[in-house]
Amino acid sequence: xxxxxxxLRVRRQDGPDRPESKRWEEFAVPYQPHMNVISALMExxxxxxxxxxxxxxxxxxxxxxxxEVCGSCTMVINGKVRQSxxxxxxxxxxxxxxxTLEPMSKFPVVRDLMVDRQRMFEDMKRVKAWIHLDGTHELxxxxxxxxxxxxxxxxxxxxxxxxxxxEACPQYxxxxxxxxxxxxxLVRYFNEHPSGAMHAGERLETVMGNGGVxxxxxxxxxxxxxxxxxxxxxxxxxxxxxxxxxxxxxxxxK
Amino acid sequence: xxxxxxxxxxxxxxxxAIVVGGGLGGLMTVIKLCEANVPVLLFSLVPVKRSHxxxxxxxxxxxxxTKGEGDSPQVHLEETAYGGDFLANxxxxxxxxxxxxxxxFMLDRMGVPFxxxxxxxxxxxxxxxxxFHRTAFAGATTGQQLLYALxxxxxxxxxxxxxxEHGVAIPGEKMVQKFESWDFLSAVLADDGAxxxxxxxxMKNMSVRAFRADTVCLATGGxxxxxxxxxxxxxxxxxxxxxxxxxGAIYGNGECIQVHPxxxxxxxxxxxxxxxxxxxxxxxxxxxxxxxxxxxxxxxxKDRDYVLERMYPGYGNLVPRDIASRAIFKTCYHxxxxxxxxxxxxxxxxxxxxxxxxxxxxLRKKLAGILEIYEKFAGxxxxxxxxxxxPAVHYSMGGLWCDFERAANGSLVMGSPRNQSTSIxxxxxxxxxxxxxxxxxxxxxxxxxxxxxxxxxxxxxxxSYRQSISTSAFDLPASxxxxxxxxxxxxxxxxxxxxxxxxxxxxxxxxxxELGETMLRDCTIERDNAILDKVLGKIGxxxxxxxxxRVTDTQSRMNQGAQFVRxxxxxxxxxxxxxQGAKNRDESRxxxxxxxxxxxxxxxxxxxxLARHKTVGSVEYIRxxxxxxxxxxVHITDEIDLSLVKPRERKYEQAGAASAVAQGxxxxxxxxxxxxxxxxxxxx
Numbered sequence: 062x063x064x065x066x067x068x069l070r071v072r073r074q075d076g077p078d079r080p081e082s083k084r085w086e087e088f089a090v091p092y093q094p095h096m097n098v099i100s101a102l103m104e105x106x107x108x109x110x111x112x113x114x115x116x117x118x119x120x121x122x123x124x125x126x127x128x129e130v131c132g133s134c135t136m137v138i139n140g141k142v143r144q145s146x147x148x149x150x151x152x153x154x155x156x157x158x159x160x161t162l163e164p165m166s167k168f169p170v171v172r173d174l175m176v177d178r179q180r181m182f183e184d185m186k187r188v189k190a191w192i193h194l195d196g197t198h199e200l201x202x203x204x205x206x207x208x209x210x211x212x213x214x215x216x217x218x219x220x221x222x223x224x225x226x227x228e229a230c231p232q233y234x235x236x237x238x239x240x241x242x243x244x245x246x247l248v249r250y251f252n253e254h255p256s257g258a259m260h261a262g263e264r265l266e267t268v269m270g271n272g273g274v275x276x277x278x279x280x281x282x283x284x285x286x287x288x289x290x291x292x293x294x295x296x297x298x299x300x301x302x303x304x305x306x307x308x309x310x311x312x313x314x315k
Numbered sequence: 316x317x318x319x320x321x322x323x324x325x326x327x328x329x330x331x332a333i334v335v336g337g338g339l340g341g342l343m344t345v346i347k348l349c350e351a352n353v354p355v356l357l358f359s360l361v362p363v364k365r366s367h368x369x370x371x372x373x374x375x376x377x378x379x380x381t382k383g384e385g386d387s388p389q390v391h392l393e394e395t396a397y398g399g400d401f402l403a404n405x406x407x408x409x410x411x412x413x414x415x416x417x418x419x420f421m422l423d424r425m426g427v428p429f430x431x432x433x434x435x436x437x438x439x440x441x442x443x444x445x446x447f448h449r450t451a452f453a454g455a456t457t458g459q460q461l462l463y464a465l466x467x468x469x470x471x472x473x474x475x476x477x478x479x480e481h482g483v484a485i486p487g488e489k490m491v492q493k494f495e496s497w498d499f500l501s502a503v504l505a506d507d508g509a510x511x512x513x514x515x516x517x518m519k520n521m522s523v524r525a526f527r528a529d530t531v532c533l534a535t536g537g538x539x540x541x542x543x544x545x546x547x548x549x550x551x552x553x554x555x556x557x558x559x560x561x562x563g564a565i566y567g568n569g570e571c572i573q574v575h576p577x578x579x580x581x582x583x584x585x586x587x588x589x590x591x592x593x594x595x596x597x598x599x600x601x602x603x604x605x606x607x608x609x610x611x612x613x614x615x616x617k618d619r620d621y622v623l624e625r626m627y628p629g630y631g632n633l634v635p636r637d638i639a640s641r642a643i644f645k646t647c648y649h650x651x652x653x654x655x656x657x658x659x660x661x662x663x664x665x666x667x668x669x670x671x672x673x674x675x676x677x678l679r680k681k682l683a684g685i686l687e688i689y690e691k692f693a694g695x696x697x698x699x700x701x702x703x704x705x706p707a708v709h710y711s712m713g714g715l716w717c718d719f720e721r722a723a724n725g726s727l728v729m730g731s732p733r734n735q736s737t738s739i740x741x742x743x744x745x746x747x748x749x750x751x752x753x754x755x756x757x758x759x760x761x762x763x764x765x766x767x768x769x770x771x772x773x774x775x776x777x778x779s780y781r782q783s784i785s786t787s788a789f790d791l792p793a794s795x796x797x798x799x800x801x802x803x804x805x806x807x808x809x810x811x812x813x814x815x816x817x818x819x820x821x822x823x824x825x826x827x828x829e830l831g832e833t834m835l836r837d838c839t840i841e842r843d844n845a846i847l848d849k850v851l852g853k854i855g856x857x858x859x860x861x862x863x864x865r866v867t868d869t870q871s872r873m874n875q876g877a878q879f880v881r882x883x884x885x886x887x888x889x890x891x892x893x894x895q896g897a898k899n900r901d902e903s904r905x906x907x908x909x910x911x912x913x914x915x916x917x918x919x920x921x922x923x924x925l926a927r928h929k930t931v932g933s934v935e936y937i938r939x940x941x942x943x944x945x946x947x948x949v950h951i952t953d954e955i956d957l958s959l960v961k962p963r964e965r966k967y968e969q970a971g972a973a974s975a976v977a978q979g980x981x982x983x984x985x986x987x988x989x990x991x992x993x994x995x996x997x998x999x
Contacts, residue, residue, distance in 0.1 A: 076872045095582050095692070096583075097583065103824070108822070121873050123361075125367070125548045125550055126365075127548070128587075131548070171873055172870075172873040182362065186473065190470070191468060191470060192468075194425060197346055201420055202437065205435035206435050215460075218427075221369075256424065256426065
């Protein structure tokens, strides 16, 4: 057992309607090999005392799978948005540096490091992010697909609604309508599927007005922070081309 | 006489069903209910898209026989029954295996990006306990893609109006209404014992509220967190199952806990490395010389012991999980031949899982998801270095007891209100929370299937049940709900206020760590009655100490600390069911293994463990009970329906042993495309 400590500096807030409760608290917990930010926060739960000796409520944060596939535990760590499960202490604080944890800034704070990303799920409704199924009864296999197409769609299918791309996007935020990169990429994902393509026009219409693809400022921050390396910029370009085409020639279809 | 209007109650309220849990089982149940025109309230502890189903990696089984190997649902049934060591009722398994190809095709139609053959058909790979290519997959993140597909369909139903009996949309009422970030506290039971709603807590403001429902389905997943660290997500505490068990629901085969052979050891979680790694050719080995200090890449073939291939030439690295886990445990614990660590001078509890002999492009297409996890969390490149893995608690075969109605052809009567019904009328269970499909050991890639199939069965069953009830829950007196609500509110207040004495205060997270350490060490791969007595003693001690837990957080917003106390209390209840059930079952069957009783004992133990709650600290194990379903009394015993596949000794040393019908073909001809070392061993 080494004496090495993991030092955390945590931004806390008791609720969205309690801005006055915004504060920093510092914790130090014993280091263990292979530790990540979540296991450090779990140690805080077992002994919720700040470095100045004050007993406090354990830090509130969101986490589920701990293997970077559910998207829950996204937060801003040392100024960078990412999942806290895959933020390994050895990598972010190899010499015992203090680690700063903050909630994402683009969503309402629920409490401490937990934010409410409900808007993302609402925007998935807006862009009709689904295949319009006739029903779940047996109707035989789906359409055939080439291996190449499958690989392309698979890379788009891994979006875990974590919100990293939105945190990094200068155009996205409270009071703004822009649906953001993840939603535009979903439009592309569903429009590329043979059955999904049957409703491609409808889906494109959802991102042609306010808050749609035209709002993208082409900063390209999104693709830099996506933990699943989803080609978000390509998706936005693809959807942009398709909407332009529809804008110019859509009347021919009517 | 059943209520006439199925859309609205006499009071005018929309008659809804409730589904608790938004993983594959819950979402499939919701979809089936909506298709049967039953509006649903969907409750989930987390946004449903973040449910634990997302962690499933390898794939989903369906005997589509794309590779022309002679696979069929009958072989799938036989291998599942055999793999589960004949503890599961066979009609539900038959129903599931028969439905499997249709389920995979349905998912395909939903747009799941399944891997493809060169012709553009669904590709299938091998998994444990079979010689056939039966597992459809989307890279190595199949659970994620499946969950998302169902999540998208449910989201569409969130936009669909509820229509009245004349087909007119009812303003403001959608087919699905979600309550995410709500914690299930208990079922509301009417005077006749039927479930008529739930009590849940909104974590955002900690308010406790009753909800009416004509019928309720729990799809709340497994209890892996009882074992501390496992492959499960942190939300898999089993609290909902424990809660209804405390209200009288029977719990079945609790002692049957699956330990997965290959996970990455970690401080917070034991991250799974899917069986698909072995399905695609991965080999498990340790150095022949237990003190070998060389890097694994420098150890030549002749100095390696391919443990599973040596012990089980018939199935090699693809023996079922219980067998692989025991073999690895034996190698490390009893033979002290785990990987040697030069720094500590010890043989660690680790073996190699080696994929380095496979082409990197091939691995990226089929396994990138899990290899990324290894790379990220272990910090080592698995394309060029063998991975270091060890077994970890993974899945509960046991769960809430569920009924089924057998059809003349041996399958299920679709739409029977008995299917997936718990012993509480009106309360259903679907997914890992049920005990129905896997017996004493689950085959890989059968869990995604059983979750979806259970949902497909539960939805129509609930719709039938709803038609059978004479008074809608929405027409019952408010007092029933107010009373139940008050009980849960008081209980929450108790947790917030208990033990203000700081000197003997306990911390719930510390107690949980102690519980996990005990359960993981003493109640998993090998079980011993004297040690299980100590486990039960420890659980008793924790039952006492949990009463002294003092929460340091009393705020009425996202109070995770107080919530965890409740979950811990429930975990202790289920831990006892598991440990006591393990102690009772004096035999070895599937994942339940006692060295003192190394054989399966069909004469005494070919029966379901049925646990009934008495009080905290006491479980009653019963042989029979009666319950009422849709107005009819049903007599249930612990006898297992083994009418479709005759029990025989389980042996994986010989190829093809798992299926009598497939034995000829599989034993004499290697499956097409199988060019791994395993397949070479099979044809010997």
